[in-house]
Amino acid sequence: AAMRSRAEVDATLQTAKLNPAELLPAVHCLSFGPQAGGGECCLLQLEPGLCAELEAGRSLVIRGEKDEQAVLCSKDKTYDMKIADTSNMLLFMPGCKTPEELNADPAFCNIFHSQIAGFSNNYWELRRCRPKLKKLRKLLMEDPYEGPDSQNDQNLTFSKYTTEDLLSLIQASEEEILHQLQVIDACKIEGYWRILEFDYEMKLLNHVTQLIDSESWPLSKVPLCACLEELGSLEPKEMIEHILLSYGRKYVDDAGEVYFEMNEDKICRAIAQMLLQNAVKFNLSEFEEVWQQSVPEGMKTRLDQLQGLALVDKSSRPETIFLLKVEDLPEDNQERFNSLFGIREKWTEVDITPYIKDLCAEKQTVGALLTKYARSSMLNGVKVYNSRRPIS
């Protein structure tokens, strides 16, 4: 289209009965650019902090496979994406000056021929969400590491994942993924992230606890060097160090020696899992006895060490205990509650908390979740929660 001239602009002002004296001298003649109708551009509304990240040159990534709801990830946060419709028309204008900018420079008294780059009546809205990390464990469990002697490891690499692989498959930010890898005690073997197969992990742990026992080391001061020396002939040194890191806290003393303070709760918990996974359920008192006898000398077992791992049934006679791992339950809030109420009709807050606290959003409490997804009632003077829906 022909560009408008000053004469045409002034004529329009006159027809509109606008007084040029009341207007700034500059005018923008707006037209639609060549790409305008193409739908190539879209708008993304930025949550606090994201704008600064983009301006600092950092990237945002949209992640999600065809069957997944897309999420947006910054370096350390994950956001759900949702289309928001507006009844208005939004036009995107590059190079359009604001009154401040025009006033700042008296030289701006021209005609700006501004092209509209695109337009839309909707935009993407972001809402911070929990990173979708359940898939991470699922991927790593496809091929758990069973030790150097295992035959499996020689063959296939297609079910093994590098950091890059995980970044492209998991709907979470890089920092959230790396943090979760640490939480689940994954380790890097030959460039691939691996989870240890449980029996192998217990085998390694057993080597260490037996050595601690035979050397009479205090549980808070287990020397790395000696462990590697004594156990290095039995297992790869990286694996020995890995098990110490998984079940202990690393520190360096004044002399520069590396020690581990063993995590009593975590060790007791692992041994409980080893015992519980062998049957559907156990007589509670029998289990507690065997469990205490199975843990290393000097460690004390307590039922609260098993939160999110096992559930006690106080209504059965005798009381029983069975394995119920929170990581085996659904990730979606409603599905998680459905699953829990399917296992047990009524829950006390104390019992259900370990199985729902990972669902809490940034500032959400367990109480808020219960209010939303459950209904409360009193049972024998105790407050219990059950499903909002009728159980079929």
Add this chain to the structure above:
Amino acid sequence: LSRSGGTGTLAQWVLVELQGEVEPRESGSLAGSLLGDLHYTCEGVPVLIVGHHILYGKVVQLEKPFAVLVKQGGAPQPGPGGPHGHYTVTALIKTKLLFKTRPKPIITHVPKKV
């Protein structure tokens, strides 16, 4: 899988928000066609003349800025799950010109010849 990154400083664009829909005068594409003249009063009030209408608006600093994403190649098809494909952040928008008042029609008694 999509990625957005900035090379150098990001351009700052402005959003113009209008009520209703924008349609081409003749049936045809919008590309290249004129929308109107944008003036500001001395007090900084934006005035948009579109066809036979005057629209008065205001300059709004956006509480939540926008990023403009441009799709790189391929069909621009946002699927049910969300945007898929390769995107780049082309610009940031921190300011919008909001035209919400009903347009005032321009009443002409006699067409003026220029």
